[in-house]
Amino acid sequence: MKTTLLAVAVALSATAALAQSMPAEVTEPVTITFYNYNLASAGNGADATRKMIAEFEAAHPNIHVEGVPVQPQDIATRLQADIVAGQSVDLVQMPFAALGFAAENLGAVALEDIVPAEELAGHFEGMVPNGLELGRLNGKTYGLAYTFSTPVLFYNADLFRKAGLDPDQPPATWAELKEAALKIKASTDALPLATGIYGPTALDWLMQGVINSNGGAVINADRTEMTFASPEAIEAIAMLRDLAQEGITENLSITAQMEGMAAGNTAMYLQTSAIQGYLVKGATGNFELRAAAMPAFGDKPVKPSNSGSALSLHSTDPVKQRAAWELMKYLTSERGYTIITSEIGYLPLRPSIVNDPEYLGEWVKAHPLVQPNLAQLEKLAPYVPLPGPNYLQIGISMMDAMEMATFGNDDDVAGILTEAQERTQRLMP
Amino acid sequence: MMTDAATLAPVRPRRRALALSGWDTGVGHALMILVSLVCVFPIYWMIVTSLRPENAIFSTRLWPDAASLDNYAYALRAVPMQRMLVNTFIVSAAVTAVQLLSGILAGYAFARWRFRGSAILFGAVALTWLVPLQVVMIPNYLLVARLGMIDTLGALILPHIASAFAIMLLAQSMRSFPTEVVEAARMDGGNHWQILWQVIAPNLRGTLASLAILIFITTWNEYFWPLLLTRSPENSVVQIGLQMFISSEGTQWGPLMAASTMASLPILLIYLVLQRQVISSFMKSGLR
């Protein structure tokens, strides 16, 4: 009882602190931390992030940004540890899968609570509505979509030609894909299809897109019921099982599949557009790499899901909140997205910059591989984060069952999924 | 246990000390060559890959066609490699020294005395093996934060002051030590401390050297704890640097192999220097 009272009191006082408005600008020197996973990998991502931070600091001399590099799969754990240890946590590049947890448990602040309404609306203007939706939970914005990608079907044009297929007409539906794959299997040694669907680190981000495209969903809209044993979902998994049984796709690890594509040994690869840079490096001088949209189920509309991260704000001090919000605005501005797309390889969430010569206009013309990705931006269905403290276990259990249904020896896809759905339902909050 | 040599039957003719039968030697060497090959080939592959350009990483040719040191140059530029190597060396050397020290002391306690609770304490030491790092990671992190030592090398050393493996290995080696030597030293008026450091430890050189190599390597390759603790690349260790080439959006294999080669060389050196001690160092100055 005492603990509950204490918790309530603390929560109330925290809300009271939030209700204090943050100042209109930063007038004294302040340091904020930026937990970021691009900084954790050497390469374009880190360089571009450092560049953006430098530009921001130049424009805001009172604000110093301390970048904290953390690998994406460790961000939530690191945040948890740092908050408990009393470290200052201000702005975080939060993977979408953990956004729900961040809002409920890690103190992510709803922007509507601290930013004056007109300022917020002014900043939101020009952002893709689908993108904004991604960061919204229970009607409030907890994250602004930052680095962002959709699933894309990469394919090896040379292997297509070898199999007698036209590389200018990539498969648009799963049925067409199967046909093409069978031809590839017959005339080459290559693996016809690799996907980034399965693998514990992937969790269910790509699977949500596959099932959504068939009209189903893994979880219902208000996140209270698991629905991955619905007929549409079962149908989608059964389709994947069929591909596996025909030898079109194999149960390889995520890295093995990625390497296979980069080495030129795989014909088609359905995976996040973010790996484009990696594939291009492997393809240069070896084979012609192309990209197409995610395949559809017949004439049902494709609903690609998204992967990537949102920026979430965790400061409790009003001055730091203003500083972090300024950084957030900068990173999600036209200039910010220009750098993110052209130098790191993610999607720009302000469509206006795509054709604007001051921003991305020239770059997009020189990089056609990004077109299918851009086109899918309008169609995407936001990834729905799994709820509750057991969200990870729910996700892993569900994907394990789906993997078993796709690649295992048991043909009873419906049975496997139904049993798993019941089991994971018990783990729901 | 000891076979009375006189009862060996039938009595065989004297053999030269180092002679092995032809068949033994042949099979033995064949086995050793095979095992050596299997051990070394992947490392060779790592080095060869580090010399290849990005689009030839998955090539299967045994020799790099267009060998270049570009990956090394890139790796040195992309992460503060030299600094990390120095940091890692400092941490590994410190942990090795400290674990050997605490291990010798504790091992001596278990080997030399019978005291109340020795069995329980020994069990408690052994059981620390069973506690995976992730269990203690967060509470240890909080303790380090309270000590104000986040992002310091000290925090990488502090939790590793003692090692169950070192203690158990040393306790066992000390137990196998012949009593007469210790008795002789005591007759000469030595106390426990002197006996430990002047009689026993010098004669455990082989065990200590091999232990030093192993502790050094284990600390050198440690990843999870440094990952949690370090916030700036300049204060981190080489494993963190290696991880910076790995990402879920495409690992930079060439630079990773180059960085890994650079990170492996110091350990190889330590091994080559210390392994000379792992020879028959028994009782050089003891039993007269």
Added chain:
Amino acid sequence: MRLGHLHLDPTMTDFAAEPHPPRVLRRMTRARRFRRQLVPYLYLLPAVACFVIWIYEPLAQAFVLSFQQWNLLPTAPKTWVGLDNYRNIFDLPKFWQALGNTWYYLVGLLPLAVLLPLVIALFTQDLPPRSRNLYRALIFVPMIVPPVVAAAVWRWLLDPSHGILNLGLQGLGTKPIGFLSDPDLALWTITFITGWKLIGFATLILSAANAAIDESLVEAARLDGASNWEIIRDIRLPLLSPTLMLLILMVVLLGAQWSFSYIHVLTEGGPLGSTTNIYYLLWQFGFGSLSVGWSSASAVILFVGFGLLAAALFALKAKVTFHDD
């Protein structure tokens, strides 16, 4: 010549004899006697203090937390859930598979991590120094590379499409083998890689132990005409038995942890759970999550489970390495 009188019994309880004969003790004051009895504890102090602070205290916390659901933040509520966390873990469909796999890992590691190093240590002992050091250095090489990199290189070497092992096999006419993608093979592949990395470690330990054997015993035996095999069987093996038992103990208790890096990089527990082991599974579901209840319960399960196993093995060790003259 009897060799027994040198008291080289490895359990060596004589060594831990009373430091002073009784009549001396009687003459000591109680204070001095107390201080003398304190000495072993002082020698143990640094190690024990380290373990208590950095290992046992968090473990005790974990034990308490395993019965709760909490995300560690002081502002969040702690809910008492009793045995729920444990029940959820045992409920995982992969739990029993992971347990079974663990058994295979441990058994599979023993030949590579104990038997082969023993053979190598013994064989190289009698070689001229140059070839001995060369062989040992080559065997040791796998240990110098970080596990992550070793795993990646093996993945390339074993890949069905661009791995030279499979290319070689195809040259011989067989179909490519999915070393890591075939559920029946993947576990043994990972066991092999884990063992490959460990050969140098075990060889080093055994070489050191072998080198610590009194050469005069061996000389004496040779003078009496003992063959190499007899020397090995009657002198070296028994004297090496404590070290061997220690190694076996390590493999059994730590084998699951040792294979972690390779499982994580190469298969992530798949395909279809064929390479997961109890440690990896609990890492995935317990430690990877932020629900401290799951991770604490996992920790307690691992600790208690392996603790019982360790106790059984210690008892066995005491029996096996005790010889009477």
